[in-house]
Amino acid sequence: MSTTTPSGRPLRLSVPPKCHAPRPITARELATLRAVADVLVPATGQDPAATDAPDFDIWLHRAVDARSDSFDLLTKALADLDGLRQAALDVALRRLHAEETETFVVLSAVVAGAWLMVPEVRAAMGYPGQKRDVPRLEEAADQLSDGILAPVLERGHIYTPAPE
Amino acid sequence: MVSAPSNVADVLVIGSGPSGGVVSHTLAARGLRVVCLEQGDWVNPTDYPVNHLEWELLIQKQWAHDPNVRKLPADYPVDVSESDMWPVMYNAVGGSSLFFGAEWPRLLPSDFRVRSLDGVGDDWPITYADLAPCYDEMDAFIGVSGLGGDPAYPEGLDYPLPPHPLGKVGRRAAAGMNALGWHWWPGTNAIPTQRFKELSQCARWGTCEWGCPESSKASSDVAFWPHALRSGATLVTGARVRQILTGKDGRAEGALWIDREGVEHRQPAHSVVICANGIGTPRLLLLSASAQHPDGLANSSGLVGKNLMLHPNCSVTGFYDEDLESWRGPAGQLIHSMEFYDTNPEHDFVRGAKMHALPTPGPLSAIEVHRPLPYDELWGPAIHKVVRSHAGGILWAANSEDLPDDANRVTLSPGLTDGNGIPAPKVQYRISENTRKILKFAVDRMEEIHAASGARETFPVELWVDQPGHLLGTARMGDDPATSVVDSYGRAHDVDNLFIADGSIFVTSGSANPTCTITALALRVARNIADTACNQKVAL
Numbered sequence: 205m206s207t208t209t210p211s212g213r214p215l216r217l218s219v220p221p222k223c224h225a226p227r228p229i230t231a232r233e234l235a236t237l238r239a240v241a242d243v244l245v246p247a248t249g250q251d252p253a254a255t256d257a258p259d260f261d262i263w264l265h266r267a268v269d270a271r272s273d274s275f276d277l278l279t280k281a282l283a284d285l286d287g288l289r290q291a292a293l294d295v296a297l298r299r300l301h302a303e304e305t306e307t308f309v310v311l312s313a314v315v316a317g318a319w320l321m322v323p324e325v326r327a328a329m330g331y332p333g334q335k336r337d338v339p340r341l342e343e344a345a346d347q348l349s350d351g352i353l354a355p356v357l358e359r360g361h362i363y364t365p366a367p368e
Numbered sequence: 369m370v371s372a373p374s375n376v377a378d379v380l381v382i383g384s385g386p387s388g389g390v391v392s393h394t395l396a397a398r399g400l401r402v403v404c405l406e407q408g409d410w411v412n413p414t415d416y417p418v419n420h421l422e423w424e425l426l427i428q429k430q431w432a433h434d435p436n437v438r439k440l441p442a443d444y445p446v447d448v449s450e451s452d453m454w455p456v457m458y459n460a461v462g463g464s465s466l467f468f469g470a471e472w473p474r475l476l477p478s479d480f481r482v483r484s485l486d487g488v489g490d491d492w493p494i495t496y497a498d499l500a501p502c503y504d505e506m507d508a509f510i511g512v513s514g515l516g517g518d519p520a521y522p523e524g525l526d527y528p529l530p531p532h533p534l535g536k537v538g539r540r541a542a543a544g545m546n547a548l549g550w551h552w553w554p555g556t557n558a559i560p561t562q563r564f565k566e567l568s569q570c571a572r573w574g575t576c577e578w579g580c581p582e583s584s585k586a587s588s589d590v591a592f593w594p595h596a597l598r599s600g601a602t603l604v605t606g607a608r609v610r611q612i613l614t615g616k617d618g619r620a621e622g623a624l625w626i627d628r629e630g631v632e633h634r635q636p637a638h639s640v641v642i643c644a645n646g647i648g649t650p651r652l653l654l655l656s657a658s659a660q661h662p663d664g665l666a667n668s669s670g671l672v673g674k675n676l677m678l679h680p681n682c683s684v685t686g687f688y689d690e691d692l693e694s695w696r697g698p699a700g701q702l703i704h705s706m707e708f709y710d711t712n713p714e715h716d717f718v719r720g721a722k723m724h725a726l727p728t729p730g731p732l733s734a735i736e737v738h739r740p741l742p743y744d745e746l747w748g749p750a751i752h753k754v755v756r757s758h759a760g761g762i763l764w765a766a767n768s769e770d771l772p773d774d775a776n777r778v779t780l781s782p783g784l785t786d787g788n789g790i791p792a793p794k795v796q797y798r799i800s801e802n803t804r805k806i807l808k809f810a811v812d813r814m815e816e817i818h819a820a821s822g823a824r825e826t827f828p829v830e831l832w833v834d835q836p837g838h839l840l841g842t843a844r845m846g847d848d849p850a851t852s853v854v855d856s857y858g859r860a861h862d863v864d865n866l867f868i869a870d871g872s873i874f875v876t877s878g879s880a881n882p883t884c885t886i887t888a889l890a891l892r893v894a895r896n897i898a899d900t901a902c903n904q905k906v907a908l
Contacts, residue, residue: 218460270425
């Protein structure tokens with residue numbers, strides 16, 4: 205087993221390396237990913253499309269890096285979907301969904317994952333992200349002090365005695 | 369190449385997870401020279417995926433629970449070609465506790481007497497009362513958070529730290545339980561609600577099962593290892609053990625291990641304690657066959673690797689119309705229920721399941737839960753409604769008690785090897801009819817809970833194929849050497865200076881999350897080793 209990474213850094217045995225796609229996705233691949241996003245996460249009357257999100261392309265690149273484990277699967281799918289107009293793309297994605305589940309799961313995870321990293325999108329859906337959120341000192345007690353446990357306590361012990 | 373023998377250890381511990389951490393600390397503190405070999409290395413709090421905005425993508429592969437998916441250098445493959453489920457583990461300092469949810473329920477008194485009470489499985493050679501002092505001591509050492517007085521347990525059970533807030537998720541789940549008249553209790557977690565020794569106060573990041581960036585979860589690397597190292601234990605990382613060595617007298621003499629450069633070393637020891645989990649431990653015992661132990665070490669009973677129990681999990685995720693702040697931790701159990709834990713004559717199965725309610729952090733996770741829906745109900749215009757549901761999720765999950773069955777077992781894979789060419793473990797596990805009935809029953813009850821709590825829609829999963837991290841029973845304890853591998857102190861019947869202190873020694877599985885019991889047993893094993901050190905040729 206080599207003890208260094210290809211870049212010469214010490215190999216970490218229990219931590220995955222920083223994720224980077226083997227190569228940057230091309231402009232055509234990016235355009236296809238955006239087209240896929242417009243089908244999977246379209247604008248509606250009240251919600252903007254994923255591709256309307258600020259700096260969406262930057263987040264797409266980050267999502268591709270994060271799923272670099274499936275880069276070949278992803279880029280093959282993008283090659284197959286290259287150049288399709290929206291109606292044909294919708295048909296092709298439905299076929300992938302039905303028949304090539306692994307490919308569809310990766311493709312949709314990258315598109316949705318990119319979209320859901322956009323700060324403005326997270327704010328709009330009320331997702332603060334995972335963060336430090338230390339409770340108030342009395343929070344646990346407050347949440348138990350209104351009698352919510354009373355039915356359990358009134359019932360009494362329920363455990364099965366066991367012979368020694 | 370075999371390097372020159374280093375100093376002889378009084379006790380060689382193999383594996384640095386919860387049991388290895390407890391054993392190493394306990395024995396080092398008693399003055400014994402402890403060397404622990406760990407095939408992984410340290411993971412820093414800043415390494416964990418939640419430090420990155422991409423965390424929900426990173427946990428899909430790079431940080432997956434399944435070593436066959438993750439494929440890190442420290443991992444070894446697991447042959448699951450003949451298994452209904454794919455056991456998971458983590459190989460690092462702290463072991464699988466890096467990814468555990470830190471749910472900390474004890475086994476119940478009935479768990480130790482399943483044969484006597486229900487006529488199935490076997491009784492343990494110890495009782496709840498025997499283990500209770502060790503449970504108490506581990507709770508106090510770790511700083512377990514919980515509410516005393518749970519009526520599912522014998523009177524007097526209390527915890528050193530107060531419980532976590534129920535949060536909106538826990539209160540909504542509890543309201544449903546109250547409507548049904550079923551037992552629930554604020555969750556008991558090895559996650560301190562106040563700063564405790566090396567552990568920070570829980571900051572509710574919500575990603576407990578993918579590593580705590582706050583060091584506020586009692587994984588073995590932070591709960592035990594700082595104390596073990598300060599007590600003088602030596603921890604060797606990147607040390608993959610391939611064989612336990614035995615002498616002509618059949619006693620353990622140490623171990624052969626391979627470092628990260630591929631160099632083989634010999635670590636001599638007066639005694640050996642295996643803490644490599646319910647799959648790694650039987651693998652190592654089988655790899656250590658010798659002239660004195662032709663069927664594998666400590667295997668005169670033929671039971672090494674047999675009776676694998678995995679707590680098959682099921683779940684029902686419910687989504688509610690209101691904002692339950694489901695991104696907020698801990699996760700960690702917010703509430704748990706023992707309502708259907710024991711055998712009930714009205715059921716068409718024996719034993720039962722422990723249920724627990726958790727939050728559902730992350731909008732991409734909400735999408736993943738919805739994937740069983742038809743295309744048009746998830747993608748296209750529907751996606752916006754689906755992602756908005758992220759804050760209104762409650763996950764009810766259940767561990768089912770799978771009974772010991774010697775056909776469910778760990779052997780050595782005939783074709784699969786790890787990065788050092790060592791045969792991988794092969795898991796053969798089939799879910800019994802009794803377990804399938806428990807799973808179906810538990811899913812139906814969790815659907816009822818969601819209905820009583822007012823869920824808008826639910827997503828049942830009758831079996832989490834890639835989830836079981838509770839690896840139990842493959843070197844069971846007992847008084848009779850013909851029907852067990854170790855005695856009630858983890859000492860191998862066949863090899864009097866060889867011990868096992870992990871989940872392998874469970875006799876039955878219960879359905880309580882097992883790490884609490886694993887650490888209590890490890891403490892009991894370690895104490896006995898120290899108390900009987902002269903028998904191991906250990907100089908105090």
